[in-house]
Amino acid sequence: MKKKILIADDDEAIVDSISIMLAAMGYEVIYTRDGSEVPNKILENPDLLLLDIWMSGLNGMDICKTLKADPKTCKLPVMMISASRQIMQSAMDCGADDFLAKPFEMSDLLDKIEKLLIDYPEP
Numbered sequence: 001m002k003k004k005i006l007i008a009d010d011d012e013a014i015v016d017s018i019s020i021m022l023a024a025m026g027y028e029v030i031y032t033r034d035g036s037e038v039p040n041k042i043l044e045n046p047d048l049l050l051l052d053i054w055m056s057g058l059n060g061m062d063i064c065k066t067l068k069a070d071p072k073t074c075k076l077p078v079m080m081i082s083a084s085r086q087i088m089q090s091a092m093d094c095g096a097d098d099f100l101a102k103p104f105e106m107s108d109l110l111d112k113i114e115k116l117l118i119d120y121p122e123p
Helices: 011-025 036-043 060-069 085-093 106-119
Strands: 004-010 027-030 049-050 078-082 097-099
Touching: 004 036, 004 060, 004 078, 011 036, 011 106, 036 049, 036 106, 049 060, 049 085, 049 106, 060 078, 060 085, 078 085, 078 106, 085 097
Parallel strands: 004 027, 004 049, 049 078, 078 097
Antiparallel strands: none
C-alpha cells in the first residue's frame, strides 16, 4: 500500500515540485495551501505531514501543537519546513518530529521522509 503524504504549504511552487517528486517515488500525495484546511485533510489519514511554519489560515506551529496534543493524531509524524533556519528549535518545541530549512535539496527531503516513515510506520 502506498504511503500518503500531506503537504501543507502556501508556496505553490514548493507544493508542485514536492508533489511531483513524491508521486514519482511512489507516494500518494494530498496537499493544501491554506493552514485552516489542515484539520480536514488530516481526516484523509496521511502517514506523514510536511508542514510549512508560516502559511495563511493557521500558523504551522499552532497546527503542530494541536495535532500532537490530540490522542488521535499525536503519533502522526510532522516535518516542519521554513525559510528561517533560526526557527528550528521553536518547531521542535511545538512537537515537530523533524525540520527542514528552505531552500533544500530534494534528496535531503526524501531521506528525512523515509526515516520518519521507518521510525513511525503507523500513525
